[in-house]
Amino acid sequence: MPPTARPLRKLGFLTIGLFDEADPRRGHESTLEIIKLGERLGFDSAWVRHRHLQYGISSPVAVLAAASQRTRRIALGTAVIPLGWENPLRLAEDLATVDLLAGGRLNPGVSVGPPGHFDRVSNALYPDTADAEDFGHARAERLLDCLRGKPVTDFSGTEGFEVFSDRVQPHSPGLSRRVWYGAGSLRSARWAGEQGLNLLTSNVVRADDPDGPWDFAEIQRSLIRAFRAARPDGDAARVSQGLVVVPTDSATAEQRARYEEYAARRLPRTAQPQGPGRLLFAPDLVGPSEEIAERLRAHAAFREVDEVAFALPFTFGHEDYVQILTDMATKLGPALGWTPAG
Template sequence: MPLSHISQFSFLVPGNYDDDNPAKGIGETLRLIELGETLGYSCALVRQRHLERGISSAATFLAAASQRTKTIGLGTAVIQLGYENPFRLAEDLATVDVLSGGRLNVGVSVGPPPFAHLIADYVDDAPQADYSHGRAEKLARALQSHSLSERQESGNAAGTQIPRLRPIAKGLSDRLWYGGGSQNSAHWAGRTGFNLLTGNIVSGEDTDDFPTAQAALITRFRHEWAHTRPARVALGRVILPTDNASAATRKRYVDFVASRTERTKSAHGPRRTLFLPDIIGTHADILEQLSRDPVVPLVSEFRLELPYEFQPEDYAQIIADFAGLFPASVNSRPALLSAS
């Protein structure tokens, strides 16, 4: 079985909602995470999206999720750091990690984010913004909660204390993940100690073959890893199981996959971006397709990625059907993306 070696399974939710009733959509996404915990998933991750109908504040959303779940890991995939103040973001994430009992995993990316030009007036120094990996390094450094002064300082609280980022979220800096698609990203993540998230989009660089490019990415990351804890890679795939879908739903899934197939036939743009085809079908179909994926044997952590703009009942059906592919021993294993 192609997934028999996978020890940890997660799913990634888009967090869709309607503008006229955002509370309904956000509540449905929270219930989906609760369902994922019941089904035995190790972790639920949420996309962070700005100026769109989706979760714009992952930390706030996951704080709520932490109070409605007990065991499932919670994560982001990914927070675009171009919009963020690393120190303030670190404070928010540390608070969520403490609220969740150490279940948080933080996936980030750098580079110019979408819509950056539209919010320049709201972001300090936006025209000169730093979109380098250094922004992620600042986040990691802040989460380590080192003292920021050699002496006691007076603040708003009674008395004096050593100033440092609080609350202190022990181990969270080891649960940082980078959404990387290029050799440069893999090199940086391995050297700096960020775990690696990779999905159905990579940079082709020296090849137009997606599996070859992704396998090279993972190999580079592990080669560059220079830390005592194990190097970790979580692999994502868009998968649409149809075992318990209605005939109408199956047709919508087929049409959706067909609408995205053309982009997988060639490299795109100056970065030679490659896309992997979505996977659709019954359990048997899915297992057959995954058995032909040469990247799956290279990882032990797997992420089911849910498409944008589906209905809540679609998402529930997809994660329930996919849970039927878990090896029998997965439910007794540690939470996905938790600290090693």
Template sequence: MKKIGFLSFGHWTPAPGSGTRSAADALLQSIDLAVAAEELGADGAYVRVHHFARQLASPFPLLAAMAAKTRRIELGTAVIDMRYENPLSMAEDAGAADLISGGRLQLGLSRGSPEQVIDGWRHFGHAPAEGETDADMGRRHALAFLEVLGGQGIARPNPRPMFPNPPGLLRLEPHSEGLRERIWWGSGSNATAAWAARQGMNLQSSTLKDDESGEPFHIQQAAQIRAYRAAWREAGHARAPRISVSRSIFPLLDDRDRAYFGSGGKERDQVGFLDEKTRAIFGRGYAAEPEELAAQLRADEAIAEADTLLLTIPNQLGVAYCAHVIEGVLKHVAPALGWR
């Protein structure tokens, strides 16, 4: 395990007991937690993107603000639903945020998952082309985004421009060199993992995937990672890819931890249907005393296959508690997984 970061969904609700009661709370606390995680020695601060929900939605202003407050930690998404995105305007936003960060962005994309509203991407002005599904549209948007990140010129210059132009076709600006190699794909199946490898994207695999064999989640996820690596080798890419998995991990260190997570109930995988056709398996959570927790995680085959572990954090419990969880994993559990 080379890198460990946190992943926040940025939930907020004006309910009793919530430490994150507004959108402003969710955004500002995300910045504060990135700062705290960097001080603790964590490697990454990642956010989930959801639309039409009381969660984080527009990642680039947030990532830029996190970048301005930190110096070392990776900043990323897991994931951006590409059905909602204009690839060219997204490339401009991503280039600006990456330059502000000094090249620390790690952007996870996906073709999308079930959302809060029906066909929410239509409200953003997007619609599948004839013969496309919405998932096809998301992948098409992703490929267009990758193409413009390459920095090639795409637009004919005006013969009488307001400002002088460099020769040839003009590219989008600002362009951030190297960002193209720091794009990830959030994959829910073996086939889409192989597709991501062929496109030269890193792999993000979460706690949910298609149930393709009936085996335990971590075994299926490990097989997915191996399929991805095989496709990467076959594609002949020059660089080595990166692979992340997400887990809910809670060392039980004090009475607060035991009160929140010590009662159990999430130690088994769960199986359900995302829609009428898609049977999915949801990975288990982990909560135990540090020594037992380390043993459980060493037995997780997908964690062993990945180079990056993202800790899903209960952001509504507040920055101080989430930092406590991150510190507990880094100090009491991570060394047993080979971190640092």
């Protein structure tokens, strides 16, 4: 198979952080232990997903604040925070605070668009302003302005015994350069490049052509190239790919069977675009590391990147994640040219 254009430089992983409603602390502690394991194994980054009104991490910034105090080196990211649920100014305060506590390791990933199931949650989320809220790219631009230290008010100075700033406090220099955008369409990829952001690509893209053919890898490659074409630094612009990858080198027979069954159940959705958003999913990659590495080296979009944040399957248990991460770090990563950090 043709080799990747460059050796894999940064290896990360992504978790949704599932928990049992009857014992949510246990699930959150499991996520923190997995992040600590990732650092010990030499991963460059650990990312958490964001889920509202579900049994996954609803407050990734809080979880990463805890993770920042249990780790010392690994980069900590969100993939992604949907800004339709957030006030950009308040989120900027939280992100800057955690970045300072983490020693400059936070990598906020964001996306825009209306909150999921907005018709069901709008009254609880925006009871008086739902019709007036802007869920487009302007919402992300407000967040970026706050993180970049632009004024958010025309007042600063002393009032009585209190001192006020005209920009978000605390300010964390460099944080705005570590913001990532989760783009699934050409328009969003170009916008992210124009804004000077980094690009997160996942196992989902938008199939803009209604007639096909629908080749996930080719569509994803077109997004990456459109993003880099919009940035002055071109090929040097950071892009991270996030496919679902499950190495089975040290898995038990029971684990391998369960992993393969999981991937098989999800495979039909990869054949054609799904739903009104015309979303096309990538097949999950399950098997020995050498086999997965060969498939990745032949993947048109993977050959464009030197950073990945492989997604862990949502529904597996703690010991499954330990096995998968260990194989990623000791087998798959080295097969792709990666060297553990630290």
